[in-house]
Amino acid sequence: MGWEIHTAKTAFAQFAEAWDQLNASLYDGHPLFDSRFIGPLLDHFGTGDERLCIHRTDAGLSGALILYRGRIGGWSSFHPSQLQATPVLLADATVLETLFAALPGAPWTIELYAVDPRYAPDFSRLTLPQIVTAHVYTIGIQPAEQFTDYWNGRSRNLTKNVRRYFRRAQEEAPPVPLSSFCDTVDMGACVARYGALETTGWKGKAGTAIAAENEQGAFYREVLGRFAATGQATVYELHLGGRLASSRLTISSDRMLIILKTTYDESMARFAPGRLLLYRLIEEQFALPGRKTVEFYTNATSDQQEWATFGCTLQNIQLFRGPLNAVMFAVSRACRQRLRSIRGEMPVEDSPTTGVASCRSIDDLRAEQYDLGEFMTTDNVEASTNWFELLQNKVYPLDPGVRFYITAGKKRPRVILPLRLTTNGSARTIESLSNYYTALYAPLVARDGELLDVQSLLTAAVHDHKGAQVMRFGPMDPDSDAYSALFSGLRANNWIPFRFFCFGNWFLRVEGTWDDYLKKRRATLRSSIRRACKKFAAEGGTLAIVTTTEQIEQAIAEFQAIYSASWKKPEPYPEFVPSLIRHLAVRGMLRLGFARLGEQTIAAQLWIVGGRKASIYKVAYHEHFSAYSPGTLLTAHLMQHVIESDKVEEVDYLIGDDEYKRRWMSDRRERWGIVAYNPASLLGFALLVKEVGGRALKPTYQRMRALCRRVWTRISAPGPKEEG
Structure with a gap:
């Protein structure tokens, strides 16, 4: 085998x-x-x-x-x-x-x-x-409705032009009904007529036309003949004024019809005979009882895309x-391109990519009248333009290196790649627009977007940040399509990418009710919750959850006060979290929990709910009240709320492998990043060598670290840490 x-x-x-x-x-x-x-x-x-x-x-x-x-x-x-x-x-x-x-x-x-x-x-x-x-962007038509509905859904420009062409043909060269040939005996003559028509056009001059006597003609005669024997080949012809004006060769299965070849009489271009034939062909497919998807399998132009109901790259x-083969290939290709550039054999382009635009802010995208509706916050706040706008405005407001690279069609973005271009000494770096507030980074992709666009977006970023030696992205889901697309896009641009670990991520798969959840937790946690609840209630403690914009400023002040009173380091960007809380409250995604002992707030937690998922974003408690286990109390209260009221299917503890998270969650996954080097630059190549050397020595370092950890364990016994 x-x-x-x-x-x-x-x-x-x-x-x-x-x-x-x-x-x-x-x-x-x-x-x-x-x-x-x-x-x-x-x-x-x-x-x-x-x-x-x-x-x-x-x-x-x-x-x-x-x-x-x-x-x-x-x-x-x-x-x-x-x-x-x-x-x-x-x-x-x-x-x-x-x-x-x-x-x-x-x-x-x-x-x-x-x-x-x-x-x-x-x-x-x-x-x-x-x-x-x-390779190419192809298109197709799915005849799932009535033809009139399909045609009314086409662009005004297309329908107007086709009407004009039909009217012109009717006046000058009246068309006859669409001819279709399906029998084996007809295929040879159909291919001959097709070839005669194609030979008179530009393909004939270029020597690439089908002809009755050349290899292409013989190939299509044989293919169409074989498929026609089972009723799976059709040649469509349109005649105008008694002359063959256009022809299409097709083969089919039970589910699809594929257009193999198309030609038309170029002397009759004023009638657009190819378009008129296509209109009649599509109309016929909608009328047939066994409707088939029409596949063009072509490098579709913008005009052709107006006919389509779907597209695919x-x-x-x-x-x-192996990895070494990939590295050697990228280094070799990068060096060859570098040499050709030095010798002046490669033209210098002002814009290395077509269809790519960049802006310095989300506001600039709006000013350019891009439709960002699909990228606004819905279920996942981090997968939205709102998130990156907040990050830029509150964390990087004066950073000139922030860029949003996009591919779009008619002002409707397909993919948005938020980046930062930074310079540290002689090292130029392109990195994801993210920091420690970010639990998960990824490009923003529209429903019909193609992650293959990432390659050209990276190319544009390198062009803008001339001489860049390093790219860095993270934290990301290593199993996601976006992660693979970035890896592939970097390799396609002759960069050498490597994976690196960011952090562990504990999460809960919610199955059943709150009681079902508790039964699956360790007995020690259930006991801690019971004892803490009893003691807290006896002292007059209360728990509350803020979810709306009502008195939101008071809630923000209360949250910041408890955060300042905790062991947490002060926020270096004090306006980020308050702005995030306001945004979540407007969107109905806020779950801001408080534990109060009388008039004193002793714990606070910021949770985010959206798309059947709850994310635990920020937690803190007042260290002077640790005897009440306020973190445990508030986590249990919010957990019960999101399970019973919000009906979430997942609870995510986001960043970190802290031991206390294991008690509440059921599963662990990892978030990884990508670092890549440009081997065509001297510094990039030196950093690449350093990276490879470091990874080669890593096993030895890990063994020494494990030995030190075992020694430390014997002389130290740290106490358990409470969440908060």
Whole structure:
């Protein structure tokens, strides 16, 4: 069991049936992955060097893809221009980790081009280093409603133009009804007509047009003929004034119709025949009983996107055999680019990326009339523009390095990356807009946003902070898509990233009622709660929770007073927490708890509730009243409230591995950061060497630290610390 490597051009036919079965089980028989498409592709455009990689388990064939050997040690997916999306037929992407050993030679990288993430395995499960970049942004139409509803939902500009083109055609060259050809015997003539039309245009002049007598013509005749035999191929033609004006070649499955090729008579451009044909094709799909998703599989222009109801970015995924291979690749590429720049072989660009903008504040984004509605505080305060605006205004108000990098379409942001550009001596650093107030950092991503945009956002930041040597991000969820996207984006920009530990994070998965929660806690905690409650009540103690803006300033003053009276260090930015409390109160997310003994406040805790989650943000108690266990009392009171009244599903103790948190919570996870170095700069390379050296010596340091800890344990017995 494992990988088998075969010569694809000669062996594919014998595996075609198993290939199609795998395609059917994984991707519902995606037409572009069908053996009737891939087989002719190998026959007409394969060189004979392609390798069919088959993976077997005890249950049978579980993986298949086609690769060819490129540069020394490098392998790539078979991807001629006729293949719009590359098949990666794998039930489990982790089997790619063993493919390197199975391939001949000494492979160190595998590049997979034009991977559709909707029809591909989950590459995030791989432990292999990888770089994921955008290939093209494709579009599609989901005919889920009536055609009139779909068309009324298009832009005014599109509907107006199509009406104008139809009216012009009706007056000058009356169109005939849309022609469609589905029979095998028609495919040869359809491809010939298509080729004759395409040859008269710019593709004919460039030598890339389909023609009846060239290899492309033979390929499409064969593919369409094979699919037509099962009723899965259709050629659509539109005639204007008795002349063929436009043609589209399509193949389909039960669920989707794929537009393979499109051409039109360029001498009739004033009628936009391609648009008129597309309108009729879509109209027909909406009218059919078995509606199919229309997939364009093209590098969609802004005009084409107006037709779409959804879009997707196809990805290029480069895998490395190990971390050292990834580092060597990035260093080599960075050095080559540096040398070309020094020699003047690379043009200097004023703006290295298109579609990226930057502003110095959230107010500037509003002034530029960006629609930030989707990024306002909803369920998660830290995943909002409000949070970063508060952080900038109260912590970094005079910092000239704060930047918000964005990608957007028509003033609607897709991704916002909040950063700080800093300089310390000769070291220039780009870091996340975060500090010790931040429990979790991530770029802000719209519902239809693409984290692949992070690469171009990082490129823009490096361009602005010329000569930057270091980037640092954290704290982050190491299992999140954002973490992977930043790692990949850094590698794609030829930086060398490393993970680093930030802190442990204790949290509770709420299951059942407050009583159910208590039953699962240790007996010592239940006993402490009972004793503290009894003593506190006997002395006239009360517990209260502030949730609204009513008398909020008095509550803030009370919170600050108890915080100052506790063991906590004074807040270096005294306006941050009060401003946060006001914001939470307005949003209905505030849970500000107080424990009072008569007129004296002896403990306070700031909790945040949103999205079925409660976060314990700030806690403090008056040390003179520690005998009442005020921290334990208030935590229990707020915990009962969020479980019974707010019906939360999770309680998060946020930052730190303090021992007392373990008593209240059920699970632990970790928050990690990313530090990266620019090997193209001398200082960046020196810092990279220092980082690598430090990590190599870390095991020795940890052994010495563990030894010292054991010695200290024997001579010291610290008492338990109470939360607060």
